[in-house]
Amino acid sequence: MELLLQGLAGALAKIATLDPDVLEAASASLVVSGTATLLSVVAGIPLGAALGLGRFRGRGLVLSLTNTGMGLPPVVVGLFVVIFLWRSGAFGQLDWYCTRQAMIIAQFILAFPTVVGLTAVAMQGLDPMLRVQVTALGATPLQTTWILVREAKLLILTAVMAGFGAVISEIGASLMVGCNIKGDTRILTTAIVLEVGKGEFATAFALAFILLALIFAVNGVTTWAQQRRRPL
């Protein structure tokens, strides 16, 4: 208990004094996870919408793969990314091993299936007649998809936040592909592991609080957006 209280006191001091190591890790986390989530949104929402609205050959297989992808163990993803980015790997010439780019790739692979899968579910949850109505008003297939994506925006926002939540709190893949380099690839989760290993509980707590605050803030915004226009 004493250890916990000491850790909390130290954490508050580090946050209050804007400890550079803590801020650096927080900033790196936001950049890496934010970029990975953004990329998964750009690629994942159109694919999710197509899977949710479309009827085409192989759709079931893609949906199964997507659902499987939602449960991918981060260390397995990290392992495959390392293999591809290793000097002798298929993309070794990029020299991205132990870089933020490698972490973004790994986190994108983790977030993408979540965004795709939950977007597909969001689109399937819409009233099917809504699509007929929009089509009947003269919408092209692209217009119809855009209008329906906007209609499902709150559920899609949940998909985005789930994707972000999956990567901001992930450690295995980031540690493997980013190598936890101070001031560069050290993010909140990898820093917490390192600080705990060193017995620096105050720093670990400070990092953990910031991580929790980030997750809370993101979910708070989502919840606010979801609730603000709902009538009783």
Place this chain on the structure above:
Amino acid sequence: MTPVLEASGIEVERGGRVVASAERVALDEGETLALLGPNGAGKTSLVLALATLIPARGEIRHRGAVVADLVAFRRRTAVVFQRPLLLDRSVIDNAALGLEIRGAPTRDRRARAAAALERFGVAHLADRPAVALSGGEAQRVSLARAFAVDPEVLFLDEPFGALDAPTRAAVIADLARALREARVATVLVTHDRDEALTLADRVAVMIGGRVRQVGGTEAVFGTPVDAEIAEFVGVENVLPSRVESVTEERTVLRVGQRLVEAAAMPPEGEDAPLVLIAPDAVVIAQAAAFGSSARNSFAGRVGAVEPIGRQVRLVVDCGFRLVAHVTRQSAREMRFAPGDEVVASFKATSVHLIRRHRA
């Protein structure tokens, strides 16, 4: 005159079975055609096919030209469904959706949407979120959305089906006025005879997936071509008969134990036609107070007295089973009860004769 919409050889197939078909459906400028039929008759499938929203065999022409570009065709039409199907936006944004899709400038879009909302009495709700509307308000917005695009053809798929009776009556009245003002060619799907009578110029009766009779509203309701259509349009008295004599003025037929006179001629070559008599055309009087000039007057006994809406349905055994509809007030004043001795009468001109078997 070239019809605004003309469809021929339409067949909608589902699960290897034709669920809706029509040899020819044509719609003139400003005309309202009611697709009338019981549940499951294929009305919705046919109207969705005409609106090019589901695949169908056959040919659809718009102002004489074969419809090839479906999106372009749909941008000249509008569809209103049974449910309002509004988006999670403001009322005015919903009313403007068709205009937004068609690329109308924002200012023009809002002005036209506002005018359409005004037409259906919901302009005061323009800035409200659509999800906060009542069922009646939402359906008015749905109608406004359709009228906002100024369609050349309007498809209405049972648009009052989900509304309570008073709201339904009010929305029908507003729609009737809007149709008169806009003079838009309209296909109205309904299973309600009163809706068809109120809104339609012509009626196409669909039964079992096929359009079985098309004609003016009065003609279809007054002279259905077969027994099934007769029953559906409310002619409950479909009686087998045998022709006894035919003159230039009248036909005498044996119905049960009675002789019935009809002003109509029997169908050519038919000596055992079906006799159709609308229940509204039958007058029932207490036997003691009877006095009628009708040629067909038969003493009988009331078998059943059943209230149906604003009327009372009387089943009278007068040598054959005859159904009559009387107003509730008449039924109350005459104190009809099962077992009463009554006289049932109807005019010879109210008797319609059709073939026993459909051609």
